[in-house]
Amino acid sequence: MAFDAIIVGAGLTGAAIARDCARRGLRVLLCEARDIGSGSTAVETGLLDIGVSSDRERRRIAEAELELLQRIAGPLLTRLPLLWPLSATAAIGTRLRQRAQIARAQLPRAARLGGYRIALTPPELRAIEPALAAAASSGAVLTHAWWTDVPHLAALLVGDAIEAGAELRTHARVSALLRDESAVVGVTLVDDRGESIGSHAAPLVLNCAGAGSDDLAALAYGAVALTPIRCTLVRLARRCTGAAIALGGPSAGLRLVPVSHASVLGGWREPGPGGGDTRPRSPSVVERMLAIAARAVEGLAAEPVLEVASAVQARAADDPPQEGVPRRFRLIDHRAQGVGGLFTIIGGAALEHRWIAEQVTDALCRLLGRGGRCVTGERALLGGDAAIDSGRLAAQFQIAADVADRLVARYGWRAHSALRSNEPGAGLALVCRCQGISGAELMHALRHEAPRTLSDLCRRTGLGSGPCGGQRCLREAARIAREAHCWSASELLSELLAAKQERLESARRALPRLPLAALALDQMAHRLSANLDRFWRADRARRGRA
């Protein structure tokens, strides 16, 4: 089957473009080298706010997008107060203060959109967020923001695209671009082991591979002028604040965001080495992030860290970094380099994903000579179109209130059907006690969100990122995934090992702040008590022989 467009890379941008294209009736193939939302999308804090950009046009887009997002995915957004302690954000402090004055004049609209609201006096700040004692003396500006799990949002966008007829291939890396004279006319895909899994033709190939977009363009002798920006996310062991805190840092992007039972410290961007390397630029980055955060939030300097994730976000080389301004998006037509049919999209802020997709899809439709109106701002995302009362859900299924809250925040009204997907077996039992993830939720994710591997399932649900480090929950999840995917015993064990390995890698980056007891217990459980290492080695040897 031929496609109208092939989109390479299922990050937030790729997923949004696939959704828009599919909803306008284009035949779309979305292929992804690893998993949905596994690249730089995975290091987003998920905090959606208008920011401090002085670019009026960008602010207008951000405001419009927040409004639309509330319409199409309202239940999936969690409202969070966002505090800007003026001491931590000295450089932008003056601007913030001015904004606060302006906002007071237009309070109703600003409150709805998360615009600037109120300049807090030190006593007011202390009352709202006692943890900010260190920064309280100079007051703060309070704005509103929304939080959503961005990798999960990408999965929901992909789900909507699939419903509209798009095709998805994950763990499918583009090994070559099909060419017809000077034009790119399709892709050849290989799986994780490098074995070919077929070629697909389309007049348009969209390169949304983020940090890898230069490598992809190079396959057709094209090039993308990008500056790799390394973005680092630190997951702390407990919820340190009730509100999200803007902390300054490089390009004023550092944020401390409360996420269910934990806090994440993210939005740290600095030029760094490119490539698929998942290490932060240097081990001291984490210490520097914590040191800056500790200036505002008391006690953060000694906080244990559960995991550290890092990824490269591409910024167009001609987009000068500007304090507080998110990256601009660029649509690059490689025809100028003598390569037709290949387009690269880089840059853009998470909040703008839908708007970017609309712009790109408009351009694609013009090229293909197709009409079609953009409906992504009107059509609700799966589960996002109706509100659901988590208290009633908790009562109906006899589950804990925080478990119900979590389900509603992630699946909207579909939380109901997620809880009903608990057959066979004991779906309502919690697989992960740290974060309240039930077997039913895992089964729902397995059915509707296309995780291929156990690591994908962990990425989709956040399983194993709690304080227990996936000590027990990973093996329970592996068994549930085994039933859904019909894995053999040997596959089950190698999936478990791969997930454990991934966990160890992100935990290692949290040294020396990693609480090691959970890791030690995990090693005792799986290697001493279950003797799994000997099993894994024997299995590997057996397969090596075969």
Place this chain on the structure above:
Amino acid sequence: MTWHADVAVIGAGAAGCVAAAAAARSGARVIVVDGGAGATALSSGTVDVADPGASSLDPLDAGAPLASAVEELARHEPQHPYSRIGAAGRAQLPAALGLLRELAADVDLVGAATPEAAMVVATALGTVKATALAQHTIAGGHLERLTGARVGVAHFGRIGLFDGRASVATLRLAVNGSAPERRFESFPLEIRFLRRGRDARSGVFELARLFDSDEMVDGLARATQATLRVSSRLQHLLLPPLIGLQRPCAALQKLEQALGLPVSEVCALPPSVPGWRLARALVRGLADHGVEVIRGRAVGASIGDGEVRGVDVVEAGGKTMRALRARRIVLASGHLVGGGIRADRRLMEPLLGLPLTLDGVPVADASERWLAPDYLQTQPVLRAGVAVNGELRPLDGRHPQPVLRNVHVAGSLIAGNDPASHKAGIGLCALTGWLAGRAAVAD
């Protein structure tokens, strides 16, 4: 008010309990500080000494005699506790395990029929492991006894987080990779007994407590009989490791009588009911040896003149600190899991501030070396601990003389043993406990 003892033992896991009982045998007044569930309670409840089958790829192979596996470990790893205590120390292993069995009489630790051989048991994941001693309820499933048999693996439809189907699939993988003379057949067997609504959400400990009542055991027997009637003839039944918290042996016996076939539990993974049973049995066994047990945490120590004069203990539920004075201290406070080593940007021993070493040198703050990149590699941080001399006195890794004169170290706190890779767990803890307890009263 102050407690006074000849020997104070910090920690009531396998090492602490054996040390206390060994010291009490010579008539010393011994007090144990029991800080709550540690690595023994969080273990699978089997007594691991070494990996006898390290060189064999046959999963069901019991491998070399345990003593030679221990010698092998001592020969290859000069920093390992087995190596530090010397041949004379290693020769004490049977005596140490004997005392451990005596203490844990409640759970009845059983070894293989031939002395020195390891037993091989199936785990809850369907993998198999070799161990020196297993609790009576688990030992019945020694795979040597199952050779050629038809074995049912019972489960309650994933209630109790035990998935019989997945376990059987893995177990068959193990069996198929084994020599033909060791093979047996296994079948998953779903017993419809526990109620989905309520019991589905219970943890393993809540479920295990249910089986302390006779009615529940009878009910399980009836439900199992009903399942067995429609299934093919089985010669052995393996159950999830949750058949009773208090009287598992009696419950199992009852089931065996009702069903007319041998029944045993599979080996559990932490947090496990058998591990909890073992830890509790050990503490209970201390009473028979005249050892006093204080439930509480040792939070500080008074140290002077190269000696520990006493430790400060906060009793469980209390807020005030009380002093425990003793001539000798046995430190068996465990490793990272038990709280004997704390990792907060650097590794430290929190009670006495003993220096920690890794591979024979003081443990550096270079934390990037703590963990290996591969999950299956030995993780260096697990080998870090307190270096000891042949008498289990603490060293600082630089000088040959002990750091504190009246302290002996026992159990997983001793440097050099990575239980995950060396497979020396509670067995090694019992041995070092035995040696430390006897050394504490020797002079």
